[in-house]
Amino acid sequence: MQGRNTVSFEQGRIFREAWIAGVRKYYPGEPKSGYVTPWEETPDWERESAAAVYDQVRAFIQATDGNTAKLTRDQKSRFLALCWIGQIFKHFPDPKPAYVADWPDLPKWQQETDADIFERIEQSVQ
Helix, strand or coil: CCCHHHHHHHHHHHHHHHHHHHHHHHCCCCCCCHCCCCCHHCCCHHHHHHHHHEEEEEEHHHHHHHHHHHHCHHHHHHHHHHHHHHHHHHHHHCHHHHHHHCCHHCCCCHHHHHHHHHHHHHHHHH
8 A cells, every 4th residue: 555655646736737837838927836746745635636537537438548648738637627626615605706717717827738738648658
């Protein structure tokens, strides 16, 4: 069990680092400090969620024999966003509507960041 937690921890870190890189690349202006909080300072629920979504994306990539490479960036972003919304509902009984907004309602910077995260996970799986 300990090995599994270490793997999930590292996968969550990959997710978080890709998120921070995307925010720095796409966010218009200066991002909120919480958007770029380093992994070590990220709340436990968010670390757990990052690892869980990484696992969901990895399973999807493996279930398609890597053919997720044929998806559009929008499709990749949508999948990741939906997985994240599931984690929000897991950790918050009554989340703010903005936390569970459907993909078309997300800001463009977040859509692009989510696509980058998906593609980063693809790279780590292959």
